[in-house]
């Protein structure tokens with residue numbers, strides 16, 4: 001949650017302007033909740049409330065964990081105009097995402113998704129209601145179902161093999177794993193979503209990477225929504241509108257190309273043709289859904305799939321690789337496993353990944369210690385409700401500190417250590433589906449991540465392939481304990497520095513794989 005210094009300074013000066021003070025005072029008296037039994041929390045400052053506690057932090061999940069240690073598992077913060085509760089224990093998370101899931105099934109309206117995703121019409125930031133329900137159903141049954149994700153298997157295998165070939169041609173040199181794997185993930189999403197690679201697609205990828213820079217963090221406009229001037233003051237709105245105009249033009253062209261192509265292909269070609277997500281969305285649009293799916297709605301979902309999908313899986317891959325490079329014994333165990341399973345074939349196939357119990361445990365453990373969205377996505381209460389005996393008024397913003405929960409020593413033995421073995425223990429059978437609230441990297445309840453299968457496939461396969469074909473050496477005689485695990489907050493919490501390593505080929509790549 002990063003409010004840049006420039007905007008924050010402007011904010012403070014602006015508070016000197018009397019009409020604003022007046023407006024805020026009137027605003028706060030309108031929502032006077034002093035008679036309610038509200039959750040505890042730190043003392044608020046006039047006008048900004050508790051904003052100063054998070055405004056300059058690059059690791060808000062850590063600050064919020066420290067506050068929870070002091071005030072308890074449910075705390076109330078005043079972030080500018082926004083009353084926000086933060087829950088930090090499995091029990092309170094369960095109350096938000098299971099017991100009262102329907103009450104907390106909405107999302108607040110935030111500036112970036114509002115502009116980039118056509119007025120919040122993608123799934124993640126759409127408020128709860130009939131439109132979200134329809135979109136979510138399409139997403140679960142059609143777009144991101146396990147069956148659909150499996151149809152993209154050949155794309156994943158081909159693209160990650162291309163990556164391995166690229167790495168093999170750089171053997172002995174230091175490579176930037178973060179960048180190389182990140183770009184491959186974009187290529188995969190791009191082909192799965194929009195079909196075969198085109199120039200327009202490459203432009204779209206580079207624009208989405210630009211958009212993502214603005215997606216993370218807490219913007220001043222989102223904590224003072226009634227003061228419209230903050231939307232303009234930082235220049236953010238103008239930047240976003242410019243980017244939106246460009247992405248809209250590119251995606252518009254891609255949709256036109258798709259429609260023309262669909263008309264021109266013969267019956268024979270049709271049978272050979274692999275449906276991409278845009279094909280599916282266009283078919284659904286034609287099919288006459290209960291609520292019409294407009295072309296802008298389709299564009300919105302495409303933008304979201306690109307942005308939500310890539311960063312989360314890319315981030316998870318890098319955390320898992322960083323942890324293994326930091327813990328050579330774990331890297332060796334994972335390599336032994338994948339080589340034992342695939343040595344007969346000489347290459348890794350996605351269909352064999354289920355045999356990689358240890359590597360799956362490595363990914364699970366990486367997601368426990370480093371959930372890419374440590375505070376999940378913010379929710380908003382739709383009506384008044386009680387949690388742990390405390391009143392939560394309607395329209396309260398809710399953050400679930402999954403990062404703190406996933407490493408709570410009350411529930412996890414040796415909680416801060418990277419130990420994949422803990423997930424091999426039959427007594428710890430937590431899954432990704434948000435059934436056990438002590439482990440929620442994908443969230444839980446109605447708003448749980450629908451891209452789970454898509455995301456995991458893009459993490460497990462490259463790990464298996466990169467560990468099968470290559471040994472990895474740290475550059476510049478770096479020691480394992482020096483691998484940088486500093487976090488950087490953005491659209492996801494990723495490693496602050498890119499991960500570099502030197503590959504050594506140990507299992508040759510399949511000959512006809514170029």
Ligand code: HEM
Pocket residue numbers: 123124125136144304305306308309310312313316371372373376377378441442443444445446447448449450451452454455456459
């Ligand atoms: C390792 C990969 C991923 C992780 C860790 C992850 C994590 C999450 C989390 C924590 C949420 C919020 C859940 C909540 O509020 O309870 C979420 C929501 C969402 N994710 Fe993912 N995600 C991943 C991959 C993907 C992929 C690949 C896609 C799509 C291609 C995707 C699409 C979405 C969407 C659309 C939502 C919003 C759901 C809603 O509000 O109904 N995610 N994800």
